[in-house]
Amino acid sequence: MMLKFRLFANFREKAGRKEIALDVKGGTVMDAIKALIAAYPGLEPLMLQEGMLKPYVNVLVNGRKAGPMDRVNEGDELAIFPPVSGG
Template sequence: MKVKVRYFARFRTLAGTSEEELELKEGATIKDLVELIKEKHSAFSEEVFEQNEEADVNVSRNGRYAKFDEVLQEGDIVALFPPTSGG
């Protein structure tokens, strides 16, 4: 299945693109997608996903926040963006 990945802020720089389409096996989760991104773009492994990947990145799936154990579907749009803070 194919999913579209959109990169924002520093993740765009690390990936070298703002958007790409990736191929995953049926039943793949967001965590599987993150692993594929780490293999494809080594800068993610080095800078972003050092120990607890969920703390270092926000993920949305089709416009809503998503958890790493969510199963992806053909045509999903997944966005990766840095955590935000403020008040």
Template sequence: MNIKILYFAALRDAVGRAEESFVLPSGVATVGDLRAFLADRGDKWDALAEGRNVRAARNQRMAGPTDPVGPGDEIAFFPPVTGG
């Protein structure tokens, strides 16, 4: 199953890329599973580790860790944003 992953702001800087196309391995069925899988890449990917303040969106709508990931989805990860 192919998906597109986007990284924004400081998270983009940390992982060194703005986006990637990705084939999900079996067992990765939710946004939380995906985040954990990416964080397990280690090194710079620790920016996505559990406990880090990271938000997610699925197909341009805010998503929680239990939201499913399906074929063709666009998943975005970004730090919280404040206005002022």
């Protein structure tokens, strides 16, 4: 299924792209993240720890907070960003 990824901050810098469209096999957020990392291996140390999504990695699917086991569907947009802080 085709998914659209929007990357922010250091994820965008590492991938060298703001938006990416990928064909993903599997139906979970984690499957999508693994497909993204397969295409852009430099993202792995930023996003994964011992094969699991790092707790500070924020994922929104179509604007809603999502966890690694949440389902994704054809055409969904995943926004992925690190923690945001400010004052």
